[in-house]
Amino acid sequence: MxxxxxxxxxxxxxxxxxxxxxxxxxxxxxxxxxxxxxxxxxxxxxxxxxxxxxxxxxxxxxxxxxxxxxxxxxxxxxxxxxxxxxxHDYSHSRFQTDLAAGEIKLWGSEIQNQIPEYDYRALHDDDQQTLLNWCCDLRDYGLTIVRNAPLKEAEIERFAEFVAVVREVIYDRLHNVRATPGEYNAYNVASTTLELKPHTDMPCYNNPPGVQMFHFLANETEGGESTAVDGFKVAEQLKQQAPEAYEILTKTPVFFQMDSARGDIASGNPLLTLDTDGKLKVFRFSNQLARPSNIPAEQMEAFYAAYKKIGRLIEAPENKVQFRLETGDIMVTNNLRVMHGRNAYSGAGQRHLQLSYMDMDDVLSRIRMIKKTQVAA
Ligand SMILES: [Fe+2]
The missing domain is CATH 3.30.2020.30 (NE0471 N-terminal domain-like)
Structure with a gap:
């Protein structure tokens, strides 16, 4: 009719x-x-x-x-x-035609022994099914581990190019993280042996890199366990426990800056960026890169109350996973959602990792391309 x-x-x-x-x-x-x-x-x-x-x-x-x-x-x-x-019927609900659409799975410490793990060689299988599964787990969990990667310099850059493309930032295309005496003038605290609190990288960019990959070329030290926290999960907890605090963090700009001899990247954005449906789209948090707030005086107290609330949720043991990565492992996070950190470690023995970024859009593109190939086959 x-x-x-x-x-x-x-x-x-x-x-x-x-x-x-x-x-x-x-x-x-x-x-x-x-x-x-x-x-x-x-x-x-x-x-x-x-x-x-x-x-x-x-x-x-x-x-x-x-x-x-x-x-x-x-x-x-x-x-x-x-x-x-x-x-394309939009009368009854929003239609979904995106081949890369997924379902976000929030997690806390209960995922500790079930973090999606893949074997480096299996990701290179000809039928691309394992690669597709890995891309989808990265999309849905925002945290995966790839085991048994070759111990070669710049391997992580090659891996990024195998999956999609490298997302460059002003500092380096390939980032070395190690504590070598004499290199303490490197641009951040990662290059020391100190604890690194969970954070997202490069929140100082208006468009931070979406995927972060850490390749352990050596991990022989005591301590230095990797940590990760699902930013979307803690944001959801905050929304349930203190909706007014959640609201404040979606509206108040937080100023982040990385200023060094290499560059000076600075911008102010809310910790929680929502999409047009009011769903959380980008989570930013980096205690070490936050700079003095210049929001109106009458908002300052309420902002700090909200900021501290989410900071305490991030530190809550039930929200944090902690695991040791071995030489040859690659940890991959969705940097627009999941925070990473590490425990302090001893200076004895080598700990060297190389990291590279990609953008999530390029990983989603890979999902669509593989699915299209499968449909055509
Ligand atoms: Fe980092």
């Missing part, structure tokens, strides 16, 4: 609710898929949305079992397959 309204049409798409589906004329016209409106090779829209007439409406419209055919009052003709309309 087809009903034409003033600015939209309704059709039956066998939705479980048995309610008809509504499609607005401007939306339909904008999403015409003909070769005049979409470039047939690049699949880019060539129709200019702003040029659609304000009074766009069908002169006639017909449905069959397989398609909706519209003759528009601007002279254009469009055809929409019923399957396509079903996949």
């Amino acid at each position: 087809l009903t034409l309204n003033q600015t939209s049409l309704n059709i039956e798409l066998d939705h479980p609710s048995q309610r008809s589906s509504e499609f607005h004329y401007v939306w339909l016209r904008d999403n015409c898929g003909c070769t005049e409106c979409v470039h047939p090779d690049t699949l880019e829209r060539t129709l200019v949305t702003a040029e659609i007439a304000d009074d766009i409406a069908p002169q006639s419209a017909d449905i069959s079992d397989t398609e909706l055919v519209v003759a528009w009052n601007d002279g254009h003709h469009s055809r929409y397959a019923m399957d396509w309309l079903k996949r």
Whole structure:
């Protein structure tokens, strides 16, 4: 059944609710898929949305079992397959057509012995299924361990290029983390033997790197266990326990800066960045890189109360995993969600890791590309 309204049409798409589906004329016209409106090779829209007439409406419209055919009052003709309309039906809920969509799994210390682990060689299997699984675990948990990586200088850079591309920041493309006397002038506390509290890296960037990979070329010291905390989990706890504190942290900019001889990156953003649905999108936290706050005086006390609340949740034992990584291991985190840190360690024996960044968008791209290959096969 087809009903034409003033600015939209309704059709039956066998939705479980048995309610008809509504499609607005401007939306339909904008999403015409003909070769005049979409470039047939690049699949880019060539129709200019702003040029659609304000009074766009069908002169006639017909449905069959397989398609909706519209003759528009601007002279254009469009055809929409019923399957396509079903996949893009926005009447009842937000449709999802993203091949890389996943489901975030929040975790705390209970995951300690179940962190998703992969073997380096298996990630290189020809059918790419293990690589796909790893990318999906990284997407859903934000924390994975890859074992048995080759002990080669710059291996982590090659690994990043195998998965996607290296995300460069101003300091280095490949970062060495080790405590070598004489190198204490390195740009952060990671290059000492001190404890590193859980933090996300580079919160001073407006767009921090999304994926962080730590490759242990040597880990022979006492202590130095790696730690990780799910920032989305602690944010959710804060939301439940103190919704007003959560709200403050979504609205108040925190100023982060990394200032060194190599560069001076600085920006102010909320610790919790929400998406347009109000869901948490980016979590930032780095005690060591936070700089003096310049928010209005009347907000300062409430901000600090909220800031300390989330800081205490981050330190809560039930939220933290702690594990020893061995020589040849790679720890991978979603740096827009999961904090990493390490315990203090003794100066005796070697501890050398190299780290490189990627962006999460490029990992999601890899998921889509592998899935498309599998569908085509
Ligand atoms: Fe770090």
